[in-house]
Amino acid sequence: MSTVKVxxxxxxxxxxxxxxxxxEFAREMRVAAAVKWxxxxxxxxxxxxxxxxxxxxxxxxALHRFGVTPFQVSLEELLEESSRx
Numbered sequence: 001m002s003t004v005k006v007x008x009x010x011x012x013x014x015x016x017x018x019x020x021x022x023x024e025f026a027r028e029m030r031v032a033a034a035v036k037w038x039x040x041x042x043x044x045x046x047x048x049x050x051x052x053x054x055x056x057x058x059x060x061x062a063l064h065r066f067g068v069t070p071f072q073v074s075l076e077e078l079l080e081e082s083s084r085x
Contacts, residue, residue: 027053030053031053031054035048035062035063035066037051038063038068038072039068041072045060
């Protein structure tokens with residue numbers, strides 16, 4: 001797998017407010033971004049897990065931690081399916 005390194009600058013106060021070391025902050029930000037992109041349906045579950053640097057099972061745990069459903073089905077789609085059966 002080919003990788004790209006991205007560098008971001010943050011105020012030191014942001015890291016101290018979150019009580020995280022820079023490497024912990026970077027890992028958490030990577031997971032948070034992957035979870036959000038999955039929630040927005042921009043990434044599949046497997047691709048989001050890859051972006052987060054997690055296994056699929058670990059990504060499902062992250063979704064739970066962030067309060068995001070692992071199902072990418074809208075309420076309307078569920079209602080439509082239930083009315084058919």
